[in-house]
Amino acid sequence: MNIDLVKRIVLPLLVLIVIIQVWSGIAHTVEDFPTPSDTYVAAFGGINEFDDEVVGVLSDPFYIENVDDKGIFWQIMESLKRVFGGFALALIIGVPLGLLIGMSKNAQYAFDPFIQIFKPVSPLAWLPLLLFIFQDINLTAISTIFITSIWPIIINTALGVKSVSEDYMNVAKVLQFTPMEKVVQIILPVAIPFIFTGMRLSLAIAWLVIVAAEMLTGGIGIGFWIWDEYNNLAYHNIIIGIIIVGLVGFLLDTIMGLIANYFDYTKKGRA
Amino acid sequence: MSEFLSLKNVEKRFPISGKDDYVAVTDVNLEIKKNEIISIIGHSGCGKSTLLNMIAGLDMQSEGSIELNGKKIRGPGPERAVVFQNHSLLPWLTSYQNIEMAVKKVMPELSSIELRARVEKYISMVNLEHAKDKAPGELSGGMKQRVGIARALSINPEVLLMDEPFGALDSLTRANLQEHLMRIQESVKNTVIIITHDIDEAVLLSDRVIMMTNGPDATIGEILEVNLERPRKRVELQHDPEYIRCREAILSFLYEKFAKEDE
Incomplete structure (x- = not known):
């Protein structure tokens, strides 16, 4: 048996035991704080601490009671839709803008100050303004994610363009490539791994931001769901929400990483 | 043979902010015949790569003119193919x-x-x-x-420009590539300009060796004709009086007349 594989399974389990012990400790000290077993029951169903039979949040994630009361699967789908909506918009605008900034010194001088100033602003600071403009939860959330995602995409795309070696451009010059041929045949192949790094960063931040954004906008979505469970005094569901948000984020990052590697020529044994 | 590639009074200056321009090469006059193989040799900093880049059109001369087949070179083009030192493959x-x-x-x-x-x-x-x-x-x-x-x-291409093509390779690999180049040249008969700092390479491959003085203000110091029959055999040439004469001429130029002491 592979000793490394054993370590990879056993060591996290040891840490899990420590986490559950600490959690139980907190649950005993803080009044009404859900214990690990309460939380397990709340998630998968069973008999709770008041001897009531309950249906777990995860036992029926697909239920639809009404527009405002849907299973956790739909909450996550709603959040993902907003994340990918804003993310796609950021890609459509960010990649061409990044290419322009990377290729033209003038474009860089023109846009750089604004990127530097707006990049450190928490996207949530924009949210009230966007809510005022759109008067619509979905559009507000999507545009917040758009603002979140666009900076890493622009910056990494521009960086990718700038890392095109002078030698490759000389080859293009000798062959008299048109500007379009330069972009398609030289610049994009070099820049694509950088663009995907930017996308991966963007998606990770977008997933962080959507939870907070939905807490503010309300309606539907995993962020609002967590906040709603706080208002319902269902603290165990907050913990379930945190774990689910974490798992979905991990899944998103893994998929994005695989896609990024697929398009990265340096990761195919061709350095 | 007719005039094929000609450089007239070519000078290249690089502006330095706050100071006088740096004159890399100046007063370069050279006629290259069709199907001729030319080596340009000199110490580092003698502007030999600058010269090649100007012929390639990747860099523009500040003064003078460079003409191929009577037409002024205004930019890069596929009739002047370049083999870059670091291969530049995508x-x-x-x-x-x-x-x-x-x-x-x-x-x-x-x-x-x-x-x-x-x-x-x-x-x-x-x-x-x-x-x-x-x-x-x-x-x-x-x-x-x-x-x-x-x-x-x-x-x-009408001219093959090679910028220290084998400079980054070990000496055995370099010898191997020189053989490849000579063999190909036998059948293709291109006009070739090779930038090099390797004396044996220059003599072995070229019909003429252009020796550059040291920069700044580098220019052509001497031109050496290599009167050796082709195909040339590396091993046999080692004792050939003409080969030895050429080698010594370049050695003396590089290490006596234009020795570089600060390196």
Whole structure:
């Protein structure tokens, strides 16, 4: 048996035991704080601490009671839709803008100050303004994610363009490539791994931001769901929400990483 | 033979902020005949690469003119193919695709069968049939440079410009590539300009060796005619009086007349 594989399974389990012990400790000290077993029951169903039979949040994630009361699967789908909506918009605008900034010194001088100033602003600071403009939860959330995602995409795309070696451009010059041929045949192949790094960063931040954004906008979505469970005094569901948000984020990052590697020529044994 | 490539009073200055311009090369006059193989040799900083870049059109001269077939050179073009020192192959394409990209661009009129035949021909010219589907990252330095040479030749240039083509290779690989180049040249008969700092390479490969003085204000110091029959054999040449004469002339130029002491 592979000793490394054993370590990879056993060591996290040891840490899990420590986490559950600490959690139980907190649950005993803080009044009404859900214990690990309460939380397990709340998630998968069973008999709770008041001897009531309950249906777990995860036992029926697909239920639809009404527009405002849907299973956790739909909450996550709603959040993902907003994340990918804003993310796609950021890609459509960010990649061409990044290419322009990377290729033209003038474009860089023109846009750089604004990127530097707006990049450190928490996207949530924009949210009230966007809510005022759109008067619509979905559009507000999507545009917040758009603002979140666009900076890493622009910056990494521009960086990718700038890392095109002078030698490759000389080859293009000798062959008299048109500007379009330069972009398609030289610049994009070099820049694509950088663009995907930017996308991966963007998606990770977008997933962080959507939870907070939905807490503010309300309606539907995993962020609002967590906040709603706080208002319902269902603290165990907050913990379930945190774990689910974490798992979905991990899944998103893994998929994005695989896609990024697929398009990265340096990761195919061709350095 | 008629005037083919001519450089007249060529000078290159680089502006330095707050100071006088740096004059890299000045007063370069040179006539290169068709099918001639020329080496340009000199210490580092003598502006030999600058000179090559100006002929390639990648850099513009500040003064003077460079003409190919009576036409002024105004920019880079495929009739002046360049073999770069660091091969400059595109790492996301295979050897085959690197050459194909060049041929496709320069000869768009070729049918797909003709295109394929042409790419294959130049791959076999540098004996790389076995590596045609490999990416540059999977090839040795010498093989990469051979792909670079094949790519440059595949677009049927009038002049082949080589910027220290074998400078980054070990001496055995370098010798091997020099053999490749001489063998190819026997059949293709191109006009070739090679930038080098290797004396043996210059004598072995060229019809004339252009020796550059040290920069700034570098210019042509001496021109040496190499009167050796082709095909040339590296080992036999070691005792050939003409070979020895040429070698000594370059040695004396580089290490006595224009020795560089600060290196």
